[in-house]
Amino acid sequence: MARAKAEQQQPASGTTLIVMVGLAIAFLLFMAFLNVVKSGNLLNESNLLFAALIFYSGAGALYLGFGVTGTESYIKSASIATWAGLAANTAAVAHRWYEAGHPPFASVYEMLLSFVWTLAVLTLIAEKKYHVKVIGTVTMPVAIVGVVLMQLLRTDVHPLVPALQSTWLHVHVTLAMLAYAACALSFALATMFLIQDNMKTETFLTVTSASTLAIYASVVLTRFEKWGGLSLVAWNPENKAEVFISKGVRLFVTIPDLGWIMVLALLVVAAPLVFCGIAKWKKNDSFLVLANRAVFLSILIQVMALVMFLMRARDGRYPSLDADGLFPTSLAASPFILSALVGGIFISLLYLLLLWRRKDLEALLPSAVELDRITYKTICLAFPLLTLMIAAGAYWANQTWGSYWSWDPKETWAAITWLVYAGYLHMRITRGWRGRRAAYFAILGFVVVMFTFFGVTYLLPGLHAYA
Amino acid sequence: MLAFEHYEQGEDMAVESLGIARKTWQTIASIKTGVVLLILVVILAAAGTIVLQRPVTEPDEMQAAYSPHVLRILDAVGLTDVFHSWWFLGLLLLVSACIIAASVERFPNSWRYFSRPYKYPDESFRRASHPQKSLPITDEESGLVAAQRALHAMGFKPERIVRADHFGIFAERHRISELAVYIVHASLLLIFFGTIVDGFWGWRGTLNLNEGQTSNLIELRDGSTRKLPFAIRCDSAGQDNYKDGTPKKWWSELAVVADGRDVKNKEIVVNDPLLYNGVRFYQSSYGPNGKVDKLSLVAVPSNGSGAKEEIGLAVNDTVALDSDTTVRFAEFIPDYAVRDGQVYRKSNELENPAAHLVVTSKSAGKDKDYDVWLPAIDGVADNSKAPYMLQATDLKMGHFTGLQVSHEPGQWGVWGGVVLMGVGLAFVFYVIHMRFWIVPVCDPKTGKSSLWIGGSANRNRDAFEQCFNELVTTAEVELKNISKTSPNERVASVAEQRTGSLEAF
Numbered sequence: 001m002a003r004a005k006a007e008q009q010q011p012a013s014g015t016t017l018i019v020m021v022g023l024a025i026a027f028l029l030f031m032a033f034l035n036v037v038k039s040g041n042l043l044n045e046s047n048l049l050f051a052a053l054i055f056y057s058g059a060g061a062l063y064l065g066f067g068v069t070g071t072e073s074y075i076k077s078a079s080i081a082t083w084a085g086l087a088a089n090t091a092a093v094a095h096r097w098y099e100a101g102h103p104p105f106a107s108v109y110e111m112l113l114s115f116v117w118t119l120a121v122l123t124l125i126a127e128k129k130y131h132v133k134v135i136g137t138v139t140m141p142v143a144i145v146g147v148v149l150m151q152l153l154r155t156d157v158h159p160l161v162p163a164l165q166s167t168w169l170h171v172h173v174t175l176a177m178l179a180y181a182a183c184a185l186s187f188a189l190a191t192m193f194l195i196q197d198n199m200k201t202e203t204f205l206t207v208t209s210a211s212t213l214a215i216y217a218s219v220v221l222t223r224f225e226k227w228g229g230l231s232l233v234a235w236n237p238e239n240k241a242e243v244f245i246s247k248g249v250r251l252f253v254t255i256p257d258l259g260w261i262m263v264l265a266l267l268v269v270a271a272p273l274v275f276c277g278i279a280k281w282k283k284n285d286s287f288l289v290l291a292n293r294a295v296f297l298s299i300l301i302q303v304m305a306l307v308m309f310l311m312r313a314r315d316g317r318y319p320s321l322d323a324d325g326l327f328p329t330s331l332a333a334s335p336f337i338l339s340a341l342v343g344g345i346f347i348s349l350l351y352l353l354l355l356w357r358r359k360d361l362e363a364l365l366p367s368a369v370e371l372d373r374i375t376y377k378t379i380c381l382a383f384p385l386l387t388l389m390i391a392a393g394a395y396w397a398n399q400t401w402g403s404y405w406s407w408d409p410k411e412t413w414a415a416i417t418w419l420v421y422a423g424y425l426h427m428r429i430t431r432g433w434r435g436r437r438a439a440y441f442a443i444l445g446f447v448v449v450m451f452t453f454f455g456v457t458y459l460l461p462g463l464h465a466y467a
Numbered sequence: 468m469l470a471f472e473h474y475e476q477g478e479d480m481a482v483e484s485l486g487i488a489r490k491t492w493q494t495i496a497s498i499k500t501g502v503v504l505l506i507l508v509v510i511l512a513a514a515g516t517i518v519l520q521r522p523v524t525e526p527d528e529m530q531a532a533y534s535p536h537v538l539r540i541l542d543a544v545g546l547t548d549v550f551h552s553w554w555f556l557g558l559l560l561l562v563s564a565c566i567i568a569a570s571v572e573r574f575p576n577s578w579r580y581f582s583r584p585y586k587y588p589d590e591s592f593r594r595a596s597h598p599q600k601s602l603p604i605t606d607e608e609s610g611l612v613a614a615q616r617a618l619h620a621m622g623f624k625p626e627r628i629v630r631a632d633h634f635g636i637f638a639e640r641h642r643i644s645e646l647a648v649y650i651v652h653a654s655l656l657l658i659f660f661g662t663i664v665d666g667f668w669g670w671r672g673t674l675n676l677n678e679g680q681t682s683n684l685i686e687l688r689d690g691s692t693r694k695l696p697f698a699i700r701c702d703s704a705g706q707d708n709y710k711d712g713t714p715k716k717w718w719s720e721l722a723v724v725a726d727g728r729d730v731k732n733k734e735i736v737v738n739d740p741l742l743y744n745g746v747r748f749y750q751s752s753y754g755p756n757g758k759v760d761k762l763s764l765v766a767v768p769s770n771g772s773g774a775k776e777e778i779g780l781a782v783n784d785t786v787a788l789d790s791d792t793t794v795r796f797a798e799f800i801p802d803y804a805v806r807d808g809q810v811y812r813k814s815n816e817l818e819n820p821a822a823h824l825v826v827t828s829k830s831a832g833k834d835k836d837y838d839v840w841l842p843a844i845d846g847v848a849d850n851s852k853a854p855y856m857l858q859a860t861d862l863k864m865g866h867f868t869g870l871q872v873s874h875e876p877g878q879w880g881v882w883g884g885v886v887l888m889g890v891g892l893a894f895v896f897y898v899i900h901m902r903f904w905i906v907p908v909c910d911p912k913t914g915k916s917s918l919w920i921g922g923s924a925n926r927n928r929d930a931f932e933q934c935f936n937e938l939v940t941t942a943e944v945e946l947k948n949i950s951k952t953s954p955n956e957r958v959a960s961v962a963e964q965r966t967g968s969l970e971a972f
Contacts, residue, residue: 402740402873
């Protein structure tokens with residue numbers, strides 16, 4: 001029903017959105033300029049990042065407008081905004097590099113800086129070279145979240161600890177960034193392939209709902225405290241660092257009642273999945289309509305949860321279960337919960353985009369065969385990069401720790417990633433796997449990459465304590 | 468087709484007669500086995516990153532993390548040390564066997580393909596070939612010349628195939644690409660070989676040296692010691708800090724001593740080890756060793772007469788204060804506590820240091836000792852009775868440098884394998900084996916001639932199809948050019964073409 005209604009809507013007139021976004025950008029730049037005049041410091045990193053954020057947001061709005069309405073003229077303006085954002089981002093990277101005296105790879109903040117930059121470059125390449133125009137709809141919101149996270153994580157230039165003072169660090173990390181970016185691209189292409197391959201919209205509903213469910217389940221399972229509190233890491237605003245009770249043990253504060261909101265969000269997010277299950281079980285499609293409505297509702301509740309989280313966790317002092325007294329916390333202390341919440345909303349929005357605009361998307365994207373081929377090509381690029389990344393890491397480890405392979409969790413998971421992609425290549429080349437099966441494999445590969453990148457750092461102990 | 472079926476039947480019979488050995492071999496060589504083994508490796512390796520591992524984690528941490536019952540099960544299964552367990556090693560060996568078997572099984576075919584290229588397509592091949600194209604021609608020779616020119620223009624070196632009953636043109640590029648996958652497999656085996664060599668003949672240990680100390684005894688991981696045929700001396704070691712106090716650099720000046728003389732000197736830092744005779748020494752830690760390097764004192768005679776003296780002492784040093792009096796640095800306690808009139812060493816941390824000095828003075832031909840403690844410990848120290856008042860002005864602590872020592876004779880296999888793999892992968896992914904066949908065909912019904920162009924590539928079909936289309940269009944243009952010129956000129960142009968191709972060589 002929702003779909004039918006959306007199809008009746010006339011596409012918004014092309015110029016309105018461009019003018020609105022342009023005005024918004026101009027207004028924000030003007031406000032920022034006033035601020036700069038007041039502080040008298042024009043070209044510092046934070047201003048550059050702010051400019052990048054403004055431009056990326058503009059580009060994101062236009063790409064989304066393009067994704068929703070299919071108005072071609074948005075793309076041109078969106079590209080210009082992306083170029084402007086990239087210019088500011090490049091300047092920020094250069095500034096950081098100059099200030100620190102080493103390429104920006106040494107902390108989570110610096111990695112994000114480089115990551116967002118790579119993402120913007122890839123978006124422009126995909127758009128100009130491969131004509132995958134809709135890609136900005138996905139990458140720009142990710143870039144925006146990245147820049148926002150950076151604002152929170154912003155740290156002073158830290159000198160490099162002795163183990164990181166090696167050229168191999170730069171080689172290793174650059175290769176890792178490129179390899180992971182290629183993996184991310186192959187994931188996006190494989191998903192687009194599934195769209196073009198007429199995979200049922202319900203399947204996407206199941207997967208997106210399951211992902212958001214996983215997000216809230218992990219938040220609730222790890223952070224829910226007695227009597228509805230949500231525990232977050234305490235933050236020391238003076239040192240701009242997390243508070244530790246003893247070595248490796250963080251101090252957690254409990255924000256009252258926030259836990260209940262997360263539980264509520266968990267229940268609402270689970271609803272589409274439940275309706276989907278009922279629809280399949282009873283073979284009754286009217287439950288699917290309910291499921292789609294539940295996605296709507298879940299977005300509202302998710303936005304509410306995010307807003308509550310932002311309001312309560314931004315700053316303020318809260319009690320702790322481990323120590324007496326009140327302790328401050330900050331959004332900077334929980335960047336991963338924040339990005340998980342934003343990510344959940346983003347995933348649900350992407351589903352709605354698919355639900356409403358599937359026909360337009362299908363017309364915009366290259367053919368399924370073409371997408372299958374590009375996915376394979378991207379993995380052909382990613383695999384050698386992964387190999388070189390692991391080799392450079394091993395060589396560096398041999399220089400620093402005296403052993404080229406020590407089965408540290410990050411190393412092991414990098415090897416697992418490599419094996420998964422090796423499996424993909426073997427199945428494709430010797431067994432002729434094409435289409436769906438290959439696409440699933442590519443998606444699996446990226447899931448493993450994400451675990452290697454984030455999961456290992458934050459869940460498993462190991463030598464890779466730097467990033 | 469019939470012949471092929473017959474061949475397969477023959478093979479089936481051979482399988483039966485060779486029995487189990489052959490079957491085992493085929494099982495090992497099959498890609499299914501390989502995939503199953505790899506999935507097993509992935510699952511076990513993942514388990515090894517989730518369950519805490521023994522050599523890295525301290526025993527008490529393990530006990531804190533798991534209940535005794537669970538820990539006993541984990542230990543019994545070997546999940547607490549996955550990467551050094553016999554079954555994980557066995558699994559990796561099986562994977563190697565699988566790679567070898569699969570490569571051996573498939574190599575002869577690839578080699579035949581490589582060494583005896585298929586240069587003339589027969590009719591059934593031509594029918595099944597994709598992509599293919601037929602261009603109308605007036606006579607066979609001009610068609611072939613046009614095709615030859617087109618191939619030359621694209622950088623190929625066409626070859627005329629002339630047999631008793633047929634002729635055509637064959638051109639190819641990067642035939643080596645067919646064998647690239649074996650390069651990758653070989654490189655993987657080379658890496659495995661290197662790690663296995665290291666597993667059996669390599670060792671790792673630590674060596675802690677105080678400044679000035681020489682040693683050749685390495686403490687290995689399992690607690691035993693290993694004696695090196697040469698010794699290492701640490702001349703000095705230190706830590707440089709950034710302005711904000713975080714460490715910037717740890718360094719040690721090391722010397723290799725063999726047969727009583729220095730054979731090598733090097734300052735090592737964290738990313739720059741010392742290598743001697745295949746043994747590497749890495750900077751791993753640095754810190755105070757709880758021993759005094761130098762204690763600076765000011766000594767003033769207790770009776771007030773005479774000048775004050777400044778002296779520096781290491782432990783067990785004795786210095787004369789005047790002709791009758793000496794002072795000896797008897798003992799240094801980095802962290803002291805007093806109980807029942809006795810001074811104890813509480814720990815080796817530099818928390819609460821005390822220095823024990825013995826002042827000896829000759830009076831009436833007899834030596835008398837005074838125990839001076841800094842600080843003056845009540846009930847133990849005779850500070851006030853001693854002929855000199857001693858005051859500490861500076862305490863310089865000695866430092867040790869912690870070195871990781873490793874001997875990895877197999878690492879050259881690993882690096883060789885890595886380089887080989889890079890080369891192999893470059894060939895596998897970016898070098899395409901392209902083949903083109905051009906055959907003049909005469910339709911027996913109409914009597915018209917046409918030029919059949921076919922081609923194939925082992926990967927990247929769309930790039931190849933572009934190439935194929937380019938060949939077809941260039942050949943068409945060349946055909947037109949040739950048909951414009953007269954037959955005589957045509958012969959001349961063929962001759963020119965031949966010399967041209969010679970010049971190209």
